[in-house]
Amino acid sequence: MTTPANSPKFRVVILGGGFGGLECCRRLADRPDLEITLVDRQNHHLFQPLLYQVATAGLAAPDIAQPTRAILSDQDNAQVLMEEVQSIDLAQNSVSTPDRKLPYDYLVIALGVQTGYFGHDEWAQYCIGLKSLADATTLRANILHAFEKAEAAETPSDSSRLLTFVVVGGGPTGVEIAGSLAELSKKALRGNFRNIDPSKTKIILLEANSRLLHTFPEHLGEYAKAKLGEMGVEVMLNARVEEVGEGFVRVPSVTIDTDNIIWAAGVEAPPLTRTLGCELDHAGRIKVQNDLSIPGQSNAFAIGDISHLVDANNMAVPALAPAAIQMGRHVSTIILNETRLMRSGHSDRSLPRLRGDFKYRDKGTMATIGRSAAVASTLGTTMTGLTAWVMWLLIHLILLVGLRNRLVVLLNWIFAYVRYNPGARIITSTRPEPPPSRHDHTY
């Protein structure tokens, strides 16, 4: 890396305005000698932890998103480009979008991941993943349409296939979707139909492992399974999906007839990472060094879900918002320190030695299951039930960006709690949409 000779400023290019990219960008705000460009194909920062509530009609899409431009409107050293990243040339220090080339002095890749099908890309056409607001509103429309079509169905077998929802993947997202589907069908839609009984809806949660929530302590997975069972969700463990097709999912023991397959089983890095020429893990994530830089590229970093790191504490950094935020902070510190030293005349040769190793500070993980039921694992202890649920609600409200969104979400939660009545059961298009192309919406 060289100090920028022709440019009077250090050019920082950040790809992706998720938790990691945005945190990094905001931490660089006070330095007029930086020229930051944040590139994102969406116009908003998305609060992904609540995305499943948009998909299951509890919240409206704008409630969990903020325009990236609005968030950064006061940050004079940053500009936002709503464009798609087309290629990254690490050797030439530049990024290309369809319309322009962006040279950089520092690059931060924070593009996140997309829904992955373990090499079975052909399954994508039968499933809906959940990574973007477009995914969520499509899923919402499809779920609501399934009930409408079942109400109008001519044979019991049509109706039963329409009212069978299969959620693939028993991690936090799968558990949360299955739980809120159960509440939607068994509580909120009660009395809405004349020909079908929505409480008879079959919700099946498939997990390839021998337990749910396998990144959580074991008894929390058992609690989740029991709780989901009470709510009417059929949990199938050791049920690795063998085939997905039009109207069915096959697992070792059984073929399930269903028109609704929700895929929460896997993610993979966007295909772009394969063009970088650096080492990737099995899901295409960039294996970064302890300082989060890409090996051999001291001025290019990968953070958040798109990165793969076993950190200096020998802990695999999980794909969670807090990890992405911490990584964004770590990289911002490196950029701030190094550019300050370079400005004051230091040779850049000594810089790498100044870099600290990234260490993930694990504040815990949590997942909500349903009304008054959640699990949390934090600071060496675990919690379940109402306590965990209230904690979950509070933490998510606090982390949500924007007071308006916080209040609207709180209001929606209160109504949903008091009346079992999620407020966004609206289909905005007139017919079921096909699943969005995976590459359309995911970074």
Added chain:
Amino acid sequence: MTTPANSPKFRVVILGGGFGGLECCRRLADRPDLEITLVDRQNHHLFQPLLYQVATAGLAAPDIAQPTRAILSDQDNAQVLMEEVQSIDLAQNSVSTPDRKLPYDYLVIALGVQTGYFGHDEWAQYCIGLKSLADATTLRANILHAFEKAEAAETPSDSSRLLTFVVVGGGPTGVEIAGSLAELSKKALRGNFRNIDPSKTKIILLEANSRLLHTFPEHLGEYAKAKLGEMGVEVMLNARVEEVGEGFVRVPSVTIDTDNIIWAAGVEAPPLTRTLGCELDHAGRIKVQNDLSIPGQSNAFAIGDISHLVDANNMAVPALAPAAIQMGRHVSTIILNETRLMRSGHSDRSLPRLRGDFKYRDKGTMATIGRSAAVASTLGTTMTGLTAWVMWLLIHLILLVGLRNRLVVLLNWIFAYVRYNPGARIITSTRPEPPPSRHDHTY
């Protein structure tokens, strides 16, 4: 009409769950001897008066809609079909959807209207109308994309074409869209961009007549024009659109280069009315008799925007929600009375004599222009400014269905007022959508 011989119940089919159809349906709730089917291609009742606020990013789509099924969940004598009406056979007393045939004893046509282009259907591809939530979210995405594309534009002329919004039609909808576009660009987006100045956005309101709001008293139109002018909207009167094409609108005096044409100039009845064999007005609306029945069809009624009537007071009934509601109520009274008499053995020959004529009770009209500015004409007096605006806010909050929606909308309005910061500036798809097909979303 005959009393239903084979059916033990009177079958009432209501087409459309807007203000008129829903009111009619709910008024029939207490009669177990009625079997009501409400058909709508949307799954929700839409509060159209606030649709422009979804289009201009002030509200989220679910905030102004309620699932029709939820509204009617307690009404045991009614079922909802989410289907498209394909044909109506008045002679055979039946309605067809793609999946079924619905025989009726009473029919209520309340399908509303769709955007109309005065015979220039080819203009539709260049314009966006505003009749459904799909229209509104598409318009929102296109408006926000226009700013994004302008920020990235390479030439000043591209940028200026992208930042020119033409609103066609100076009625309440056109005035409301133009006003909120002005607030969006000149206030809310301030500071969000680096290459463009959104406050330089050109907003042009075209009106073919010699004044705005020509259904209101004259000085209210003048007030609206002056107020819009202060807000930076260019109002062009006597500007009938002569041609619309890719990137331009031509009016007698000038051709305007623009990528954003919002059509609020006209409506027409859905094409279905032309198959009924009854007399229609120039916009395809059904000319009904004073009791709101279709001439020659004493058991089939048309209400709301799809009907055309000069009422018993010699007043042309306007295409407004209150008129549709009153009409729905009028028809429900006829159905309640007649079926009760028929049940008790009266000959149906005497029934038409029992029918009262519909008389529209004009409670006034209002339109909002912007922050603290509205016009209202009610009970012989007129109002402008803050008083009218507060009245507008209160009335719309009260009329909105559902406490949750009322509170969320109120919250959004407070934030928009205090912070000039509409809360839904979110693009859920990744690229600008083409205008929805007119026939896709309109009834």
